[in-house]
Amino acid sequence: MAEGSKRHVRKIPEATVNRLPIYLRSLLEAAGDGLPTISSERLAELSGFNAAKVRKDLSYLGSYGTRGVGYDVEYLVFQMSRELGLTKEWHVVIAGLGNLGHALANYGGFTERGFPVAALVDADPKVVGTEINGLEVRHIDELEAIAGSHQIAIGIIATPAAAAQEVADRMIAAGVSSILNFAPTIVTVPPEVSLRKVDLAVELQILSFYQQRRGAEAGAALPPEATVAPPAG
Amino acid sequence: MAEGSKRHVRKIPEATVNRLPIYLRSLLEAAGDGLPTISSERLAELSGFNAAKVRKDLSYLGSYGTRGVGYDVEYLVFQMSRELGLTKEWHVVIAGLGNLGHALANYGGFTERGFPVAALVDADPKVVGTEINGLEVRHIDELEAIAGSHQIAIGIIATPAAAAQEVADRMIAAGVSSILNFAPTIVTVPPEVSLRKVDLAVELQILSFYQQRRGAEAGAALPPEATVAPPAG
DNA sequence: CTTTGTGAACGGATTCACAGCT
DNA sequence: AGCTGTGAATCCGTTCACAAAG
Numbered sequence: 401m402a403e404g405s406k407r408h409v410r411k412i413p414e415a416t417v418n419r420l421p422i423y424l425r426s427l428l429e430a431a432g433d434g435l436p437t438i439s440s441e442r443l444a445e446l447s448g449f450n451a452a453k454v455r456k457d458l459s460y461l462g463s464y465g466t467r468g469v470g471y472d473v474e475y476l477v478f479q480m481s482r483e484l485g486l487t488k489e490w491h492v493v494i495a496g497l498g499n500l501g502h503a504l505a506n507y508g509g510f511t512e513r514g515f516p517v518a519a520l521v522d523a524d525p526k527v528v529g530t531e532i533n534g535l536e537v538r539h540i541d542e543l544e545a546i547a548g549s550h551q552i553a554i555g556i557i558a559t560p561a562a563a564a565q566e567v568a569d570r571m572i573a574a575g576v577s578s579i580l581n582f583a584p585t586i587v588t589v590p591p592e593v594s595l596r597k598v599d600l601a602v603e604l605q606i607l608s609f610y611q612q613r614r615g616a617e618a619g620a621a622l623p624p625e626a627t628v629a630p631p632a633g
Numbered sequence: 634m635a636e637g638s639k640r641h642v643r644k645i646p647e648a649t650v651n652r653l654p655i656y657l658r659s660l661l662e663a664a665g666d667g668l669p670t671i672s673s674e675r676l677a678e679l680s681g682f683n684a685a686k687v688r689k690d691l692s693y694l695g696s697y698g699t700r701g702v703g704y705d706v707e708y709l710v711f712q713m714s715r716e717l718g719l720t721k722e723w724h725v726v727i728a729g730l731g732n733l734g735h736a737l738a739n740y741g742g743f744t745e746r747g748f749p750v751a752a753l754v755d756a757d758p759k760v761v762g763t764e765i766n767g768l769e770v771r772h773i774d775e776l777e778a779i780a781g782s783h784q785i786a787i788g789i790i791a792t793p794a795a796a797a798q799e800v801a802d803r804m805i806a807a808g809v810s811s812i813l814n815f816a817p818t819i820v821t822v823p824p825e826v827s828l829r830k831v832d833l834a835v836e837l838q839i840l841s842f843y844q845q846r847r848g849a850e851a852g853a854a855l856p857p858e859a860t861v862a863p864p865a866g
Numbered sequence: 867c868t869t870t871g872t873g874a875a876c877g878g879a880t881t882c883a884c885a886g887c888t
Numbered sequence: 889a890g891c892t893g894t895g896a897a898t899c900c901g902t903t904c905a906c907a908a909a910g
Contacts, residue, residue, distance in 0.1 A: 612718025
């Protein structure tokens with residue numbers, strides 16, 4: 401590293417990192433209600449975890465609480481936003497403007513939360529050139545040029561599964577180092593790139609597992625030919 | 634339970650359950666390529682895990698492999714589909730037909746994978762009565778009647794955060810016992826109901842954490858007034 | 867007396883490494 | 889010889905329980 405700007409880079413466990421955004425949301429809610437401080441107990445209720453976990457998680461950020469009192473809401477919001485990198489905006493590119501990509505492009509919540517959608521790309525000539533939410537859809541071949549000039553940090557893949565890996569590779573070549581993949585397929589990235597995935601079919605199948613375990617009666621039988629027969633052996 | 638159809642109800646760890654849909658997808662891919670058998674090594678590559686984990690996971694389903702050979706692809710697909718409850722269809726209701734709900738309702742992939750969208754509900758009188766993908770949007774007050782007559786097992790919440798808990802409560806009252814929540818808020822459900830959540834802003838914030846850690850340079854600075862100041866103390 | 871911060875105990879998930887079967 | 893299946897070891901995350909601080 402070039403200079404020792406941080407004395408101690410705290411190592412925050414992955415499981416904790418995954419909960420920080422939920423804490424932040426709860427804290428913003430508490431701040432909106434005008435609460436000056438909040439206890440781990442109360443924060444746990446708001447975020448759906450338990451108090452011990454909250455305290456342990458917050459302790460990784462530093463000793464920001466006051467014993468006998470709780471945590472200063474505004475201060476904790478500040479520290480957590482800083483830790484999450486939310487003090488700057490991260491520009492986003494969405495690749496693939498089918499059903500889902502279109503909905504994501506129209507969703508105002510991203511910009512509002514510090515993730516402005518700076519570019520849209522697609523491979524389909526019928527989609528390229530159309531305008532969505534005030535932004536023109538560009539051809540995916542322009543990705544590298546666009547990413548460079550727009551300082552794009554995060555890529556969202558909303559393409560069909562077959563295109564996902566190539567799109568990811570192109571994004572990475574264009575300097576994108578965080579990817580959120582909605583395509584129902586495995587995408588592999590080098591270790592210096594972060595990847596998260598959201599797969600709706602997977603979520604439904606997980607629910608299906610427990611639903612079935614419960615022996616729940618709702619649901620219609622599939623026609624027999626829709627199921628796969630075991631092999632002869 | 635009515636009869637002892639399963640001698641031993643195997644306890645499959647949650648972490649394993651979460652991976653089963655990925656294995657299934659990889660197996661279907663292998664089956665499509667005409668492979669009769671697959672090794673744990675190869676399945677691991679296709680699903681993005683490692684061979685030891687694959688073997689341990691599959692061992693919870695039963696000893697379906699053949700030493701020296703691998704796993705019979707078709708047979709494993711069959712067993713896994715059964716375990717996941719995918720031999721019947723699970724009817725789905727989508728609540729909230731804004732941007733995201735609309736996109737989900739138009740998405741054909743659900744029906745295709747055994748989760749037909751059987752009903753759409755919303756509270757907004759401007760949306761109620763419109764038709765999406767051949768399905769009329771009904772008023773949420775009709776939820777109980779609809780869920781009963783359509784044998785609906787799974788509810789998808791795509792409403793604004795403020796409405797999510799009430800919608801979940803109504804779904805549960807109507808007999809829905811699996812819920813997928815897209816609203817950016819905590820929803821609590823009784824223990825006999827399964828809940829999974831997908832939160833886009835949370836995913837982006839997690840990516841932001843690692844992006845920032847990396848000291849990545851992409852991204853524009855927010856105006857100073859958009860950040861929160863620490864308290865005077 | 868209240869609530870944090872944290873070592874220590876616990877439990878679950880992952881990985882290792884090899885015995886067992888084909 | 890090749891690959892699965894699984895105890896044993898290890899790693900990581902959660903919970904407990906209490907000393908420290910206000």
